[in-house]
Amino acid sequence: MFYREAGEFKASYKADQAILPIRQDRWFIWAILAIAFLVIPTVSSDYWLGTIMLPFLILALAALGLNVLTGYAGQLSLGTGGFMATGAFAAYKLATMFPGMHILLVLLFSGTITAGVGILFGIPSLRIKGFYLAVATLASQFFLIWMFNKFGWFTNYSSSGVITAPPMAAIGDVLVTGAYATVTAKYLFTLSIVTLLALITKNLVRSNIGREWMAVRDMDIAAEIIGIKMLPTKLKAFAYSSFLCGIAGALWAFVHTGSVEPLAFDVNRSFQILFMIIIGGLGSIMGAFLGAAFIVLLPIFLSNAPHWFGLDIPVDLISHIEAMVFGALIIFFLIVEPHGLARLWQITKEKLRLWPFPY
């Protein structure tokens, strides 16, 4: 009754091609943004902002990056962690080499450097396909982490191999990194960046480039026959995906944890982000956020659940049970809805259009 496109008339092509052609969808998105920017920072505690919202936003950005590569361009990748590490270490080197550089520039350049690395590791994708490529991308994962561990230059020869973000200000003297930054400032800064990048990504996948990616994903030979060049298309996907992952890694190291070692971006991180896009939905911007929310909240829920029931279980047993429940839930989700939460959301919207008069 309330959610429908009937009665909405568009007078221009511009209006017809808007991201959200239905009025109710626009309201919904504005409401979500208003809640995210205004309500959440005022009502939630530092714990919620710092340990749940921040990692959620940053991992959602990384999931967005992987979703561009895997969901839109069809190149299965297990090297996300390596690219995030590249972003983090590039940002650290930039911030320490040029101390006056603004944090936005640092993020931009570290994303660009990661995009270069991504192109380099994307080159084999022209020959190798499917699961062969997925396993081959593990090469980038292990190689990059090894490199950051091994060569002191990347950590400015710190003995522990840990990099620590210098304090940096976003606007005026509002710090967003370092020990004196408030959690609210960090949250709003990350939220703005993630919102902006999500908007850019949404428009990119609607554009010519995005359609080329999807054509390659659906069948690369057919795509080649209709005149899409494999080399630039696939490398563009690798570059943009790594760009997003690099910024996510830099945000993780600088804004979220403040100091980080290469092991924070090991192969488990790659799998975690892959889970996000599978559970959220491949080839969907919304899916990246839904999946990230699910994967970030689930372990917190699982490790707190025994306390709510008054059970006292040793810590290592909890972590095993957590892994068990996690695995079982993933299988459950795949069986119930292989196309992820985003597909459930779509089904809900279709149901809503008919509700409450299905005939």
Add this chain to the structure above:
Amino acid sequence: MRLERDVIYIILASLLLMVAIPWMAGTLSEDIFFEWPFFFEVAIGGLLSGVMYSLVALGFVLIFKASGVFNFAQGAMVLFSALTLVGLNEMGLPMWLSVIVTLLVMLVLAIAIERVVLRSLVNQEHIILFMATIGIAYFLDGFGQTIWGSEVKNLDIGFSQEPGFYFDGLILINDFDLIAAVIAGILVIVLALFFQYTRIGRALRAVADDHQAALSVGIPLKHIWVIVWAVAGIVALVAGIMWGSKLGVQFSLALIALKALPVLILGGFTSVPGAIIGGLLIGAGEKLAEVFIAPMIGGGIEDWFAYMLALAFLVFRPQGLFGEKIIERV
């Protein structure tokens, strides 16, 4: 097994490189020790540890061939079977009985996986099934350690870990590695015979060739999947025994799956001999690189060298050395 010409070229070239690069490194750099007996010792040690990788890769290949599922849970199955075996043994069962019980457990596991996971996901895309096996891997890791605990356990099957000298005392080889290689060889021969000469083996090959054609001549696909997962479980148990007695039964056993992956793509997903030869190439290449090349670039390269090696091979043959040629039609 029909060897194509370029496969032979690639293998010969890689063997040549394996000899040439360490030799060059030895002559160019003073601090790298190079002697021919030492070279062969490293190479043979590498080949033998490659056999251990092959054992894990074999399980992957079996399942991929029969069901097209890229089974990421193979490493978790290795860990789970080894944990079950040791756990049963510690409860007081004699070794032979615990092996039998573990085999039964792996059979039950295969049935459960087929019932719960595969049957519900029939006809889904490959990536969905792949993700499901990652879910299985997490579940098995957690389940095994919940039941049997996570401390490192010893698994002693009575083989000596002492190195012995061979070839007139020139070359030092671990006896255990030799035994492992023999066992892997026997396993491969048994599997080959099973696939070649039994009724079930024929059915398995039919399913591997074409699911629909196999179904239409009356081969029950569901039973076949149970059998193939059970066989993969047995292979996992053998790998678990060998790796477990080498490293101790602990969580890191699940991570050797990551070691087996480059072996797998190098040999090709669909080839049993590919898994063996891939394992040998990776094993020898990795050890030689670790000893002769790693000192020049900072050491600790075994994490990624196998992947880079496999990547280099894949550029020349995208389907792996022995994989079926990928034919794409529009």
